[in-house]
Amino acid sequence: MTSTKRLTIAMQKSGRLSDDTQNLLKRCGLKLNLTDRRLLAHVSNMPIDIMRVRSSDIPGLVMDGVCDIGIVGDNTLEEAALERKLLGNNSEYIRTKGLNFGGCRLSLAMPEEFEYTGIESLNGLRFATTYPQLLKRYASENNIDVDFCLLKGSVEVAPRVGLADGICDLVSTGATLEANGLKEVEVIYRSTAALIQNPNPLSQDKQAIFDTLLQRMQGVMKAKESKYIMLHAPIEKIEQVSELMPGKETPTVLPLAGRDDLVAVHVVATETFFWETMEALKALGCNSILVMPIEKMME
Ligand SMILES: Nc1ncnc2c1ncn2[C@@H]1O[C@H](COP(=O)(O)OP(=O)(O)OP(=O)(O)O)[C@@H](O)[C@H]1O
Numbered sequence: 001m002t003s004t005k006r007l008t009i010a011m012q013k014s015g016r017l018s019d020d021t022q023n024l025l026k027r028c029g030l031k032l033n034l035t036d037r038r039l040l041a042h043v044s045n046m047p048i049d050i051m052r053v054r055s056s057d058i059p060g061l062v063m064d065g066v067c068d069i070g071i072v073g074d075n076t077l078e079e080a081a082l083e084r085k086l087l088g089n090n091s092e093y094i095r096t097k098g099l100n101f102g103g104c105r106l107s108l109a110m111p112e113e114f115e116y117t118g119i120e121s122l123n124g125l126r127f128a129t130t131y132p133q134l135l136k137r138y139a140s141e142n143n144i145d146v147d148f149c150l151l152k153g154s155v156e157v158a159p160r161v162g163l164a165d166g167i168c169d170l171v172s173t174g175a176t177l178e179a180n181g182l183k184e185v186e187v188i189y190r191s192t193a194a195l196i197q198n199p200n201p202l203s204q205d206k207q208a209i210f211d212t213l214l215q216r217m218q219g220v221m222k223a224k225e226s227k228y229i230m231l232h233a234p235i236e237k238i239e240q241v242s243e244l245m246p247g248k249e250t251p252t253v254l255p256l257a258g259r260d261d262l263v264a265v266h267v268v269a270t271e272t273f274f275w276e277t278m279e280a281l282k283a284l285g286c287n288s289i290l291v292m293p294i295e296k297m298m299e
Protein backbone atom coordinates (compact mmCIF):
# COMPACT_ATOMS: atom_id res chain seq x y z
CA MET A 1 0.00 0.00 0.00
CA THR A 2 1.13 3.55 -0.67
CA SER A 3 1.99 6.09 2.04
CA THR A 4 -0.84 8.32 3.27
CA LYS A 5 0.99 11.52 2.42
CA ARG A 6 2.53 11.18 -1.05
CA LEU A 7 0.30 10.57 -4.04
CA THR A 8 1.61 7.74 -6.22
CA ILE A 9 1.08 7.91 -9.96
CA ALA A 10 1.76 4.97 -12.27
CA MET A 11 2.83 5.87 -15.80
CA GLN A 12 4.28 3.98 -18.75
CA LYS A 13 8.06 3.80 -18.55
CA SER A 14 8.71 3.81 -22.27
CA GLY A 15 6.42 3.52 -25.24
CA ARG A 16 3.60 5.25 -27.01
CA LEU A 17 2.20 7.04 -23.93
CA SER A 18 5.34 7.88 -22.00
CA ASP A 19 6.36 11.18 -23.67
CA ASP A 20 2.84 12.62 -23.66
CA THR A 21 2.30 11.56 -20.04
CA GLN A 22 5.60 13.07 -18.97
CA ASN A 23 4.83 16.31 -20.84
CA LEU A 24 1.39 16.53 -19.25
CA LEU A 25 2.82 16.11 -15.76
CA LYS A 26 5.57 18.64 -16.46
CA ARG A 27 3.08 21.17 -17.78
CA CYS A 28 1.09 20.67 -14.57
CA GLY A 29 4.16 22.03 -12.79
CA LEU A 30 5.63 18.75 -11.49
CA LYS A 31 9.41 18.81 -11.31
CA LEU A 32 10.45 15.38 -12.53
CA ASN A 33 13.82 13.85 -12.97
CA LEU A 34 13.02 10.70 -14.89
CA THR A 35 16.38 9.20 -15.64
CA ASP A 36 16.03 5.89 -17.40
CA ARG A 37 16.97 3.64 -14.53
CA ARG A 38 15.03 5.28 -11.73
CA LEU A 39 11.70 3.46 -11.62
CA LEU A 40 10.25 5.23 -8.59
CA ALA A 41 10.87 8.95 -8.95
CA HIS A 42 10.13 11.63 -6.35
CA VAL A 43 8.61 14.85 -7.60
CA SER A 44 10.79 17.45 -5.91
CA ASN A 45 8.28 20.29 -5.59
CA MET A 46 5.08 18.34 -4.72
CA PRO A 47 4.33 15.32 -2.48
CA ILE A 48 4.01 12.99 -5.47
CA ASP A 49 5.91 9.83 -6.47
CA ILE A 50 5.96 8.55 -10.02
CA MET A 51 6.14 4.81 -10.61
CA ARG A 52 7.36 3.96 -14.12
CA VAL A 53 6.14 0.59 -15.30
CA ARG A 54 4.86 -1.38 -18.30
CA SER A 55 1.53 0.01 -19.37
CA SER A 56 -0.13 -3.39 -19.09
CA ASP A 57 0.75 -3.42 -15.36
CA ILE A 58 -0.87 -0.05 -14.62
CA PRO A 59 -4.53 -1.15 -14.27
CA GLY A 60 -3.63 -3.89 -11.76
CA LEU A 61 -1.38 -1.58 -9.73
CA VAL A 62 -4.24 0.94 -9.40
CA MET A 63 -6.98 -1.66 -8.83
CA ASP A 64 -4.90 -3.31 -6.08
CA GLY A 65 -4.18 0.08 -4.46
CA VAL A 66 -0.41 -0.13 -4.96
CA CYS A 67 -0.65 3.18 -6.82
CA ASP A 68 -3.32 5.81 -6.19
CA ILE A 69 -3.70 6.88 -9.78
CA GLY A 70 -2.50 5.83 -13.20
CA ILE A 71 -2.35 7.04 -16.77
CA VAL A 72 -3.11 4.28 -19.24
CA GLY A 73 -4.89 3.56 -22.53
CA ASP A 74 -8.59 2.65 -22.29
CA ASN A 75 -7.84 -0.48 -24.32
CA THR A 76 -5.33 -1.77 -21.75
CA LEU A 77 -7.62 -0.77 -18.91
CA GLU A 78 -10.72 -2.50 -20.26
CA GLU A 79 -8.78 -5.63 -21.21
CA ALA A 80 -7.25 -5.84 -17.73
CA ALA A 81 -10.59 -5.23 -16.01
CA LEU A 82 -12.26 -8.03 -17.98
CA GLU A 83 -9.41 -10.43 -17.36
CA ARG A 84 -9.18 -9.66 -13.65
CA LYS A 85 -12.93 -10.07 -13.23
CA LEU A 86 -12.68 -13.46 -14.87
CA LEU A 87 -9.90 -14.46 -12.48
CA GLY A 88 -11.73 -13.10 -9.43
CA ASN A 89 -9.19 -10.31 -8.78
CA ASN A 90 -9.96 -6.67 -7.91
CA SER A 91 -11.26 -5.04 -11.04
CA GLU A 92 -12.79 -1.83 -9.70
CA TYR A 93 -11.47 1.59 -10.67
CA ILE A 94 -12.68 5.09 -11.39
CA ARG A 95 -11.96 6.55 -14.81
CA THR A 96 -11.49 10.10 -13.60
CA LYS A 97 -10.70 11.78 -16.87
CA GLY A 98 -10.13 11.06 -20.54
CA LEU A 99 -6.92 12.63 -21.84
CA ASN A 100 -6.23 14.16 -25.23
CA PHE A 101 -3.48 11.82 -26.40
CA GLY A 102 -2.98 8.13 -27.20
CA GLY A 103 -5.98 8.07 -29.51
CA CYS A 104 -6.29 4.78 -31.38
CA ARG A 105 -8.83 2.09 -32.22
CA LEU A 106 -8.87 -1.65 -31.75
CA SER A 107 -9.83 -3.20 -35.05
CA LEU A 108 -10.22 -6.49 -36.82
CA ALA A 109 -8.10 -6.67 -39.96
CA MET A 110 -7.87 -9.31 -42.66
CA PRO A 111 -5.47 -9.97 -45.55
CA GLU A 112 -6.23 -7.67 -48.53
CA GLU A 113 -7.45 -10.61 -50.61
CA PHE A 114 -9.99 -11.79 -48.00
CA GLU A 115 -13.56 -11.40 -49.20
CA TYR A 116 -15.27 -9.57 -46.40
CA THR A 117 -19.06 -9.67 -46.60
CA GLY A 118 -19.96 -8.72 -43.03
CA ILE A 119 -19.20 -9.87 -39.49
CA GLU A 120 -20.61 -13.35 -40.24
CA SER A 121 -17.76 -13.94 -42.69
CA LEU A 122 -15.38 -13.91 -39.71
CA ASN A 123 -17.18 -16.79 -38.00
CA GLY A 124 -14.86 -19.66 -37.06
CA LEU A 125 -11.66 -17.74 -37.90
CA ARG A 126 -8.57 -17.34 -35.76
CA PHE A 127 -7.22 -13.91 -34.77
CA ALA A 128 -3.84 -12.92 -33.41
CA THR A 129 -4.26 -10.34 -30.65
CA THR A 130 -2.93 -8.72 -27.49
CA TYR A 131 -6.54 -8.14 -26.41
CA PRO A 132 -8.30 -11.53 -26.16
CA GLN A 133 -10.94 -10.34 -23.68
CA LEU A 134 -12.04 -7.41 -25.82
CA LEU A 135 -12.09 -9.72 -28.85
CA LYS A 136 -14.15 -12.36 -27.03
CA ARG A 137 -16.63 -9.76 -25.77
CA TYR A 138 -17.05 -8.33 -29.27
CA ALA A 139 -17.52 -11.79 -30.76
CA SER A 140 -20.15 -12.78 -28.22
CA GLU A 141 -22.02 -9.46 -28.62
CA ASN A 142 -22.10 -10.08 -32.37
CA ASN A 143 -22.98 -13.76 -32.17
CA ILE A 144 -19.88 -15.07 -33.87
CA ASP A 145 -17.41 -17.69 -32.76
CA VAL A 146 -13.74 -16.83 -33.06
CA ASP A 147 -10.51 -18.37 -31.91
CA PHE A 148 -7.46 -16.36 -30.89
CA CYS A 149 -3.73 -16.64 -30.38
CA LEU A 150 -1.91 -14.28 -28.07
CA LEU A 151 0.85 -12.01 -29.37
CA LYS A 152 2.21 -9.11 -27.30
CA GLY A 153 3.57 -7.13 -30.25
CA SER A 154 4.12 -7.18 -34.03
CA VAL A 155 0.66 -8.73 -34.28
CA GLU A 156 0.36 -7.77 -37.96
CA VAL A 157 2.88 -10.44 -38.93
CA ALA A 158 0.61 -13.32 -37.85
CA PRO A 159 -1.55 -13.90 -40.97
CA ARG A 160 1.47 -13.88 -43.30
CA VAL A 161 3.22 -16.64 -41.33
CA GLY A 162 0.08 -18.76 -41.01
CA LEU A 163 -0.39 -18.18 -37.29
CA ALA A 164 -3.86 -16.70 -37.72
CA ASP A 165 -6.45 -15.78 -40.35
CA GLY A 166 -6.65 -12.18 -39.23
CA ILE A 167 -5.67 -9.84 -36.44
CA CYS A 168 -7.33 -7.81 -33.72
CA ASP A 169 -4.93 -4.96 -32.99
CA LEU A 170 -4.55 -1.24 -32.46
CA VAL A 171 -4.69 1.07 -35.44
CA SER A 172 -3.96 4.75 -35.59
CA THR A 173 -2.75 5.89 -39.02
CA GLY A 174 -3.30 2.49 -40.65
CA ALA A 175 0.28 2.49 -41.98
CA THR A 176 1.24 -0.77 -40.22
CA LEU A 177 -1.80 -2.57 -41.64
CA GLU A 178 -1.03 -1.33 -45.14
CA ALA A 179 2.65 -2.23 -44.89
CA ASN A 180 1.64 -5.79 -43.97
CA GLY A 181 -0.98 -6.33 -46.65
CA LEU A 182 -3.95 -6.11 -44.26
CA LYS A 183 -7.26 -4.23 -44.44
CA GLU A 184 -9.36 -3.02 -41.53
CA VAL A 185 -12.80 -4.63 -41.54
CA GLU A 186 -14.36 -3.74 -38.17
CA VAL A 187 -13.56 -1.25 -35.41
CA ILE A 188 -14.31 -2.95 -32.12
CA TYR A 189 -13.18 -0.40 -29.55
CA ARG A 190 -12.09 3.27 -29.53
CA SER A 191 -9.49 4.36 -27.03
CA THR A 192 -7.58 7.34 -25.66
CA ALA A 193 -5.28 7.64 -22.69
CA ALA A 194 -7.15 8.08 -19.42
CA LEU A 195 -6.48 9.07 -15.85
CA ILE A 196 -7.73 6.37 -13.50
CA GLN A 197 -7.86 6.10 -9.72
CA ASN A 198 -8.42 3.47 -7.09
CA PRO A 199 -12.07 3.56 -5.95
CA ASN A 200 -11.22 3.78 -2.23
CA PRO A 201 -11.23 7.30 -0.76
CA LEU A 202 -7.83 8.96 -0.59
CA SER A 203 -6.45 10.36 2.68
CA GLN A 204 -7.22 14.06 3.13
CA ASP A 205 -3.64 15.06 2.26
CA LYS A 206 -3.61 13.01 -0.92
CA GLN A 207 -7.05 14.18 -1.98
CA ALA A 208 -5.86 17.79 -1.74
CA ILE A 209 -2.85 17.03 -3.96
CA PHE A 210 -5.05 15.15 -6.40
CA ASP A 211 -7.55 18.03 -6.59
CA THR A 212 -4.75 20.45 -7.43
CA LEU A 213 -3.35 18.10 -10.04
CA LEU A 214 -6.75 17.56 -11.65
CA GLN A 215 -7.46 21.26 -11.87
CA ARG A 216 -4.06 21.84 -13.47
CA MET A 217 -4.63 19.00 -15.96
CA GLN A 218 -7.92 20.60 -16.90
CA GLY A 219 -6.10 23.88 -17.50
CA VAL A 220 -3.33 22.28 -19.54
CA MET A 221 -5.78 20.33 -21.71
CA LYS A 222 -8.04 23.30 -22.27
CA ALA A 223 -5.07 25.48 -23.17
CA LYS A 224 -3.85 22.87 -25.66
CA GLU A 225 -7.20 22.92 -27.42
CA SER A 226 -7.49 26.71 -27.39
CA LYS A 227 -5.84 29.50 -29.37
CA TYR A 228 -5.39 33.18 -28.67
CA ILE A 229 -6.35 35.22 -31.71
CA MET A 230 -5.34 38.85 -32.28
CA LEU A 231 -6.07 41.01 -35.29
CA HIS A 232 -6.62 44.57 -36.44
CA ALA A 233 -10.12 45.22 -37.76
CA PRO A 234 -11.85 48.18 -39.45
CA ILE A 235 -14.00 49.77 -36.77
CA GLU A 236 -17.13 49.85 -38.96
CA LYS A 237 -16.88 46.06 -39.58
CA ILE A 238 -16.55 45.11 -35.94
CA GLU A 239 -19.91 43.34 -35.74
CA GLN A 240 -19.23 41.15 -38.79
CA VAL A 241 -15.73 40.42 -37.47
CA SER A 242 -17.13 39.33 -34.07
CA GLU A 243 -19.59 36.99 -35.77
CA LEU A 244 -16.77 35.27 -37.65
CA MET A 245 -14.74 34.60 -34.50
CA PRO A 246 -14.85 30.97 -33.40
CA GLY A 247 -16.15 29.99 -29.96
CA LYS A 248 -18.64 31.52 -27.60
CA GLU A 249 -16.42 34.11 -25.89
CA THR A 250 -17.04 37.79 -26.63
CA PRO A 251 -13.98 39.35 -28.22
CA THR A 252 -12.08 42.14 -26.46
CA VAL A 253 -11.95 45.28 -28.61
CA LEU A 254 -9.11 47.70 -27.90
CA PRO A 255 -8.23 51.09 -29.43
CA LEU A 256 -5.07 51.37 -31.53
CA ALA A 257 -2.82 54.33 -30.85
CA GLY A 258 -3.19 57.04 -33.50
CA ARG A 259 -5.89 55.19 -35.50
CA ASP A 260 -9.55 56.00 -35.46
CA ASP A 261 -10.41 53.66 -38.37
CA LEU A 262 -8.91 50.43 -36.88
CA VAL A 263 -9.24 48.57 -33.56
CA ALA A 264 -7.44 45.56 -32.12
CA VAL A 265 -9.60 42.47 -31.54
CA HIS A 266 -8.48 39.73 -29.14
CA VAL A 267 -10.30 36.48 -28.46
CA VAL A 268 -9.63 33.06 -26.92
CA ALA A 269 -10.98 30.49 -29.36
CA THR A 270 -11.86 27.08 -28.02
CA GLU A 271 -12.77 25.80 -31.48
CA THR A 272 -10.54 25.26 -34.49
CA PHE A 273 -9.65 28.46 -36.27
CA PHE A 274 -9.78 27.59 -39.96
CA TRP A 275 -7.84 29.17 -42.82
CA GLU A 276 -11.21 29.96 -44.40
CA THR A 277 -12.13 32.14 -41.40
CA MET A 278 -8.81 33.96 -41.66
CA GLU A 279 -9.44 34.58 -45.36
CA ALA A 280 -12.96 35.86 -44.66
CA LEU A 281 -11.55 38.23 -42.01
CA LYS A 282 -8.94 39.45 -44.46
CA ALA A 283 -11.69 40.07 -47.02
CA LEU A 284 -13.46 42.27 -44.44
CA GLY A 285 -10.33 44.43 -44.26
CA CYS A 286 -8.69 42.87 -41.19
CA ASN A 287 -4.92 42.56 -41.04
CA SER A 288 -2.09 41.48 -38.69
CA ILE A 289 -4.05 38.29 -37.90
CA LEU A 290 -2.17 36.21 -35.33
CA VAL A 291 -3.18 32.77 -34.02
CA MET A 292 -1.12 31.82 -30.99
CA PRO A 293 -0.89 28.77 -28.72
CA ILE A 294 -1.88 29.21 -25.06
CA GLU A 295 0.35 27.74 -22.38
CA LYS A 296 -1.95 27.63 -19.33
CA MET A 297 -5.56 28.54 -18.51
CA MET A 298 -7.54 28.89 -15.30
CA GLU A 299 -11.15 30.05 -15.14
N1 LIG B 1 -0.31 3.41 -33.01
C1 LIG B 1 -0.78 3.98 -31.92
N2 LIG B 1 -1.23 5.24 -31.96
C2 LIG B 1 -1.70 5.83 -30.84
N3 LIG B 1 -1.78 5.23 -29.66
C3 LIG B 1 -1.34 3.99 -29.58
C4 LIG B 1 -0.81 3.30 -30.70
N4 LIG B 1 -0.42 2.10 -30.34
C5 LIG B 1 -0.70 2.04 -29.03
N5 LIG B 1 -1.25 3.15 -28.57
C6 LIG B 1 -1.70 3.45 -27.18
O1 LIG B 1 -0.54 3.48 -26.38
C7 LIG B 1 -0.59 2.45 -25.40
C8 LIG B 1 0.81 1.92 -25.16
O2 LIG B 1 1.28 1.27 -26.32
P1 LIG B 1 2.78 0.72 -26.40
O3 LIG B 1 2.90 -0.01 -27.66
O4 LIG B 1 3.74 1.82 -26.12
O5 LIG B 1 2.88 -0.26 -25.17
P2 LIG B 1 2.32 -1.70 -24.99
O6 LIG B 1 3.16 -2.62 -25.77
O7 LIG B 1 0.84 -1.70 -25.26
O8 LIG B 1 2.44 -1.88 -23.43
P3 LIG B 1 3.67 -2.11 -22.40
O9 LIG B 1 4.05 -0.73 -21.85
O10 LIG B 1 3.00 -2.96 -21.39
O11 LIG B 1 4.80 -2.74 -23.13
C9 LIG B 1 -1.58 1.44 -25.97
O12 LIG B 1 -2.18 0.67 -24.96
C10 LIG B 1 -2.58 2.34 -26.65
O13 LIG B 1 -3.49 2.88 -25.72
Ligand SMILES: O=P(O)(O)OC[C@H]1O[C@H](OP(=O)(O)OP(=O)(O)O)[C@H](O)[C@@H]1O
Pocket: 016, 152, 153, 154, 155, 156, 169, 170, 171, 172, 173, 174, 175, 176, 177
Ligand atom coordinates in the same frame (compact mmCIF):
# COMPACT_ATOMS: atom_id res chain seq x y z
O1 LIG C 1 -1.84 2.47 -37.45
P1 LIG C 1 -0.43 2.75 -37.12
O2 LIG C 1 -0.16 4.23 -36.96
O3 LIG C 1 0.53 2.11 -38.06
O4 LIG C 1 -0.14 2.16 -35.64
C1 LIG C 1 -0.50 0.86 -35.33
C2 LIG C 1 0.61 0.10 -34.74
O5 LIG C 1 1.06 0.74 -33.55
C3 LIG C 1 1.09 -0.20 -32.47
O6 LIG C 1 2.25 -0.92 -32.43
P2 LIG C 1 3.64 -0.39 -31.87
O7 LIG C 1 4.30 0.51 -32.86
O8 LIG C 1 3.39 0.22 -30.54
O9 LIG C 1 4.52 -1.69 -31.79
P3 LIG C 1 4.26 -3.05 -30.96
O10 LIG C 1 3.46 -3.94 -31.85
O11 LIG C 1 5.61 -3.59 -30.69
O12 LIG C 1 3.52 -2.66 -29.70
C4 LIG C 1 -0.06 -1.14 -32.84
O13 LIG C 1 0.06 -2.36 -32.16
C5 LIG C 1 0.10 -1.27 -34.33
O14 LIG C 1 1.02 -2.27 -34.67
Ligand SMILES: [Mg+2]
Pocket: 016, 153
Ligand atom coordinates in the same frame (compact mmCIF):
# COMPACT_ATOMS: atom_id res chain seq x y z
MG1 LIG D 1 2.53 -1.27 -28.99
